[in-house]
Amino acid sequence: MVEPRLGHPNLGLGVGLRTVHFPYILEKHPPVDWFEIISENFIDSQGRPRHTLDQIAERYPIVMHGVSLSIGSTDPLDFQYLEKLKKLASETDARWISDHLCWTGVAGRNTHDLLPVPLNEDTLRHVCSRIETVQDYLQRPLILENPSSYVTFAESTMSEWEFLTSMTEATECGLLLDVNNVYVSSVNHDFDPYEYLGHIPYDRVVQCHLAGHTHCGTHLIDTHDGKVIDPVWQLYREVHRGTGGISTLLEWDAQIPPFEVVHAEVLKAKLYMEENLPTDGPQTQGESTGEAVLPHPLHFVAPEVQ
Amino acid sequence: MQENEDFDLGKLQTWMQTVISHAGGIEAGIASEEAQREFKIAPDTLEKIICRSNNLTSTERLGIYGNAYFARLLECLRESFPALAYALGDELFDEFSLEYLQRYPSQSYSLCELGGHFAAHLQETRPDAEQRAAGQIDWPDFLIDLATLEWNIEQVFDGPGTEGKPSLAIAQIESISPEQWSQIILQPGPSLRILEFQFPVNDYYTEFRQEKKPEMPAPRPQYIALNRREYVVRRLEIEPLEYRLLERILCGDSLGDVIQRVAAEAEVPLEQFAELLQQWFQKWTTAQFFSSISSPQAETPID
Ligand SMILES: [Fe+2]
Secondary structure (H helix, E strand, O other): OOOHHHHOOOOOEEEEOOHHHHHHHHHHOOOOOEEEEEHHHOOOOOOHHHHHHHHHHHHOOEEEEOOOOOOOOOOOOOHHHHHHHHHHHHHHOOOOEEEEOOEOOOOOOOOOOOEOOOOOHHHHHHHHHHHHHHHHHHOOOEEEEOOOOOOOEOOOOOOHHHHHHHHHHHHOOEEEEEHHHHHHHHHHOOOOHHHHHHOOOHHHEEEEEEEOOEEOOOOEEOOOOOOOOHHHHHHHHHHHHHHOOOEEEEEOOOOOOOHHHHHHHHHHHHHHOOOOOOOOOOOOOOOOOOOOOOOOOOOOOOOOEO | OOOHHHOOHHHHHHHHHHHHOOOOOHHHHHHOHHHHHHOOOOHHHHHHOEOOOOOOOHHHHHHHHHHHHHHHHHHHHHHHOHHHHHHHOHHHHHHHHHHHHHHOOOOOOOHHHOOOOHHHHHHHOOOOHHHHHOOOOOHHHHHHHHHHHHHHHHHHHHOOOOOOOOOOOHHHHHOOOHHHHOOOEEEEOOOOEEEEEOOOHHHHHHHHHOOOOOOOOOOOOEEEEEEEEOOEEEEEEEOHHHHHHHHHHHOOOOHHHHHHHHHHHHOOOHHHHHHHHHHHHHHHHHOOOEEEEEOOOOOOEEO
């Protein structure tokens, strides 16, 4: 018998911490429930970003979300990177450490993209054995997210939900269910997102993500540059029902609006915890803004200089 | 593609990385020698590896990753080198960046290191190697200087600093006894860096930040000290002699050695040199260049 959320608390409605919001957060201490950081932006920082994080961690629960673990790669795991994750997690009292079911590069290179793995017994074994190594090292369960993806492989023999279920059962790792990614991938790969959610082992979901994406006509791209669209909110309603309440985080990484706008967007989740409908009318399609359409993860911190 | 028992994840990943990071695009990537080494496949048989969707072909789908690869990294370089991007113009900056990313693909978990070889790359690929050998200073030197300045600013911003710790005060230097003076070693703060340029790129950078749309300046040497106070990077122009002194101090030489060596090279009367030194110590301590003084004999910091 598994405890709900693998025993983790429901932290409530959180926002992804972005440097443009640093001054606002430090000054106003907005009533947001928790923050998620991009781990790579802080593990080496010895300047303003880390100093600010330390102040924020004194007031708010912090969760660490990484983009470079590359759990699906055939390159060796980077223990120096893991050591830095572990150190920052202990220094900021991070509630958990997450990354993605993906690979980011091979042969010593990093594409800085979240590339999908073929879903079959071979890759499942490979990923599970690496998860166990990471969990042994970090001394805590790893939480892995379903990525948005744009290709599927001829060598895949199982669905993503089957892969995720077997993975969490074999390793006791947790799941970060990105509801927007389920939607994006369902459109890109022609599957029913409700069927996907129907097979998710909800007691192993520790957290969920919400985000905006861009509709490119023939496919969707996970751009994290706008509001959450109505079909994704409807899926979130399902996730909330299935999990009985879950730490929920909004990711906004491009054309980032003022903090209040981002915070207000994640607070809309409350409407889907009851059987309410949003008051400002549903947004049915990701709006294309004419800016470069780039899947996350982009993480760059501009220096302050005089 | 092979039967499942021959499935090789490493081979697939090597192939996919090669294809999506090929500068000529997906189809050229698939046809490239490197990719063909892994899978002898043509774009029209790509479905043996990548499935199609209802709306897109296998090539179009893989192309989404291909388009994103350079676009993402170019955006990151543009953010790291805004003044250089302005100096070059978008088109040329992208062209140089594209070449750079092929020569120096990212090998780090962090995007913060992406631009680390950019100045070196510009030096290695400069089109004017012959003029350079003849001692001419030209456009490439300006670009290299600018890239060096921007890269160092970024490193100082997020590198080690002394915030929250005391820095060395002028009174501490003045209280040193004459017998001790030549023996002591000034400990620079960890953020201090000194840079020597052939162009006044610091002025150019200032004007760029003030949105004054600067033109490429005429060459003249410029010496800059960078350090960080209250988490903000400070730029301070220094004189050539100051640069030489700080260079020796950063090497860990004792003050006696530093002064003797630099004064000998400087051809400045000793009295005048002593006066300048006093001014500079004042300037350096105000700018918080140093964290402490140590004496090699005592092996302990002098308060
Ligand atoms: Fe996500």
